[in-house]
Amino acid sequence: MKNKLYYGWIVVGVTFLTLLVAAGIRSTPGVLILPLEQEFGWELTDISLALSVNILFYGLAGPFMAAVIDRLGMRKTMVLSLTLLAAGTALTTLMTQTWHLLLLWGVLVGLGTGTMSNVLGAMVANRWFVQHRGMVVGILTASAATGQLLFLPLLAQIAMSAGWRQTAFTTSIAALVLIPLVWFLLRDRPRDVGLAPLGASEEEAAAALAPPVATGNLFLEPLKVLRVAVRSKPFWLLAGTFFFCGFSTNGLIGxxxxxxCVEHGIPEVTAAGMLALMGLFDLVGTTASGWLSDRFDNRWLLFWYYGLRGLSLLFLPYALDSGYVPMLAFTIFYGLDWIATVPPTVRLTADLFGKEKVGMVYGWIACAHQLGAATAAYEAGLLHSLFESYAVPFLLSGGVCILAAAMALRIKRPVQATS
Incomplete structure (x- = not known):
């Protein structure tokens, strides 16, 4: 029996695949910007606004979805979200006005992907694992970031050869295919299959086997958790650094x-390939970050991650003007650090606020991440319109990452790790 595969790894596998595909769907607008400009004559600022709304709703859904998952369970919540994703992306093919893009891709797809975010990964890791918890967070975080980048070359190729509507249909089908996999294989908690969390002590195992009791109002409970969290300086530091994390990753680069790249003579498919390569290196970097978060001071990990990311973004304008080799160097270096900040942030959140509340507290911290991403998505489009160049937003993001590195060291050291 000791050699039998722990069912939690099957849950991790299903969650990994779901996060991978959901993130790929969420990344689709990156290859739709130019086709939408060309077909409808829409301004970049209008498209950027819809994409920033998508990112904002993605973040706002996090803490409330943690409460919904506690009440309905992961399986039902994820199936509902996948259905919403499939409908939202399919209806996108019928749009003719910018407000259609705002409603469908901004609101519906934003909410649909909000459940399948890093909050879900944090909840899976804390419910199913004591041992290897940080590594599981790293793996699931990497899947979300990697999916956002890995599918871009395929989506870009479909958009160029068959049109952007076929790209939207492809993402809708991908969401529908996942529904039976989630329904038949995913389980909400270890107790559903008669198990305890992997590596749990006797006391932790007994607590995990007890039936969960849903308490509090579904929508008020996350607000109550937030009211308590905002009184804590570490919460503001974690949320602040995560705001800059989102500002410098999916909101800007994604x-x-x-x-x-297209402005600098790099073909769209090649540029999408660079993002995909970032995703592959992110899979390595973020998984390694999860392993490191189980062993080292997570504040110092955040210091190095933000500092190195800032340096890479300061280098990016030069790389864009210097050809493929510097861009390849940026792609590899930045990719390793793409979202390596998540495992240390989740670990610090659990250690400082308790793993029982980690879903909702981290959900609010992740909301700050998406608020930063939404700000960058719109800000970069606006600054590009003003300066006719992306150099200013790239340099600005590099600077705020240096600031985030300094902020990370101000976070209070947890008195005792949860494990």
Missing amino acids: THLIPA
Whole structure:
């Protein structure tokens, strides 16, 4: 029996695949910006606004979805979210006005992907694992970031050869295919299959086997958790650094790197390939970050991650003007650090606020991440319109990452790790 595969790893596998595909769907607008400009004559600022709304709703859904998951369970919540994703992306093919893009891709797809975010990964890791918890967070975080980047070359190729509507249909089908996999294989908690969390002590195992009791109002409970959390200085430091994390990753690079590359003579599919390569290196970097978060001071990990990311973004304008070799160097270096900040942030959140509340507290911290991403998605489009260049937003993001590195060292050291 000791050699039998722990069912939690099957849950991790299903969650990994779901996060991978959901993140790929969420990344689709990165390859739609140019086709939408060309077909409808829409301004970049209007498209950027819809994409920033998508990112904002993605973040706002996090803490409330943690409460919904506690009440309905992961399986039902994820199936509902996948259905919403499939409907939202399919209806996108019928849009003719910018407000259609705002409603469908901004609101519906934003909410649909909000459940399948890093909050879900944090909840899976804390419910199913004591041993290897940080590594599981790293693996699931990497899947979300890697999916956002890995599918871009395929989506870009479909958009170029068959049109952007076929790209939207492809993402809708991908969401529908996942529904039976989630329904038949995913389980909400170890107790559902008669198990305790992997590596749990006798006391932790007994607590995990007890039936969960849903308490509090579904929508008020996350607000109550927030009211307590905002009184804590570490919460503001974690949320602040995570705001800058989102500002410097999916809101900026995930949304605007392809148009920036095209401006510098790099073909769209090649630029999408660079993002995919970032995703592959992110899979290595973020998984390694999860392993490191189980063993080292997570504040110092955040210091190095933000500092190195800032340096890479300061280098990016030079790389864009210097050809493929510097861009390849940026792609590899930045990719290793793409979202390596998540495992240390989740670990610090659990250690400082308790793993029972980690879903909702981290959900609010992740909301700050998406608020930063939404700000960058719109800000970069606005600054590009003003300066006719992406150099200013790239340099600005590099600077705020240096600030985030300094902020990370101000976070209070947890008195005792949860494990």
